Amino acid sequence: MTTSAAAGPRTDAFGVDWENWHSAQEARLSAPHGFLAITALHWLTDTPQRFSDAPGAWSAGPDGVLVSLDDGEELVIDGETVRGEHRFGIIPERGGIEAIWGDAVIEVAKRGGYDIVRPRHPGNSLRTEFRGTPAYAPDPKWVVEGRYVPFEQPRPTTVGASVEGLEHVYEAPGRVEFELDGHALGLTAFPGKTPGSLTVLFTDTTSGVTTYAANRVLQLPPPDPGGAVTLDFNRAVNLPCAYTDLATCPLPPAENRLPVAIEAGEKIPHERNR
Structure with a gap:
C-alpha cells in the first residue's frame, strides 16, 4: 500500500505537519481491521x-x-x-x-x-490494493477562523445516510459561523470524538467534481471560552462510504451544503474512479 500525497514531499513546517497527519489518517483507514477490510x-x-x-x-x-x-x-x-x-x-x-x-x-x-x-478480513482486496487517497496540496489559505454559536438546547437533527432509506439522528449542540471568499457561511455541528470537540459534515461546489459527492467531514477542536474555533479545511476527509458501499455514513444536513468551492482536503478516492 502507498500513501497518495497531494504533491512531492513537503519541506515547510505547515506541509510536513499536514503530511504526517494525512499519513496517520490513511493508516487508520487501511489498518488490518479498518473499513477497507469489510467484506x-x-x-x-x-x-x-x-x-x-x-x-x-x-x-x-x-x-x-x-x-x-x-x-x-x-x-x-x-x-x-x-x-x-x-x-x-x-x-x-x-x-x-x-x-x-x-x-x-x-x-x-x-x-x-x-x-x-x-x-x-485483512485480506480483502479493497484493503490490499489500496493506493492511498488523493488530496489537494495543503495551503494555509484554507485555515479559517470561525465562531461557535451554541444553541440554547441541543437540537435533535435527522440526516440521511449513504444507505437509501436509512436515517441518523444527532444532537446538534450549535453552529459554526465563518467567512470565506467574502461569503458569510455557517455549519451545523455535531459532537466530536473527544469532549468539547465538534464534527461538521458538509458538501461544497467541488462535491461530485473533484471531491466525493455525498459528504466530507471536518473535525474541530473545542472552541475557546469566547467561542473562537479554527476550521482547517486541509484536513477535510472522506467518510468510509467514499470507498465502499458497505458503510452507513451520515449525509450532511441541508444547511451544510456550502455554495463555495472548498479546494482543500481529500479528493474522490481512486476506488470510485475505476
Whole structure:
C-alpha cells in the first residue's frame, strides 16, 4: 500500500505537519481491521442467518443480537472464548462490539436503528490494493477562523445516510459561523470524538467534481471560552462510504451544503474512479 500525497514531499513546517497527519489518517483507514477490510454488510432480522464470511447463525430481536455457533466454531469476545449460543445484548445506536474470528474481526453494531454484522478480513482486496487517497496540496489559505454559536438546547437533527432509506439522528449542540471568499457561511455541528470537540459534515461546489459527492467531514477542536474555533479545511476527509458501499455514513444536513468551492482536503478516492 502507498500513501497518495497531494504533491512531492513537503519541506515547510505547515506541509510536513499536514503530511504526517494525512499519513496517520490513511493508516487508520487501511489498518488490518479498518473499513477497507469489510467484506459485507449484513442486516439482521429475527430469522437466523448464516453468512459466508462469519461463523454462526445470526439474528436480532427485542433482547438484542444473538449468534448460535456450531460445533467447532468459536469467537473471542473481550478476551473470552465463546462457543454455542452467545447473546450480545442490546447494542446502543452507533455502538458496536468486536468479536475475533481467526485473523478476522466480526463487527456487531447498530446503525439507524438496525442491528448489523460487518466482518472485517485483512485480506480483502479493497484493503490490499489500496493506493492511498488523493488530496489537494495543503495551503494555509484554507485555515479559517470561525465562531461557535451554541444553541440554547441541543437540537435533535435527522440526516440521511449513504444507505437509501436509512436515517441518523444527532444532537446538534450549535453552529459554526465563518467567512470565506467574502461569503458569510455557517455549519451545523455535531459532537466530536473527544469532549468539547465538534464534527461538521458538509458538501461544497467541488462535491461530485473533484471531491466525493455525498459528504466530507471536518473535525474541530473545542472552541475557546469566547467561542473562537479554527476550521482547517486541509484536513477535510472522506467518510468510509467514499470507498465502499458497505458503510452507513451520515449525509450532511441541508444547511451544510456550502455554495463555495472548498479546494482543500481529500479528493474522490481512486476506488470510485475505476
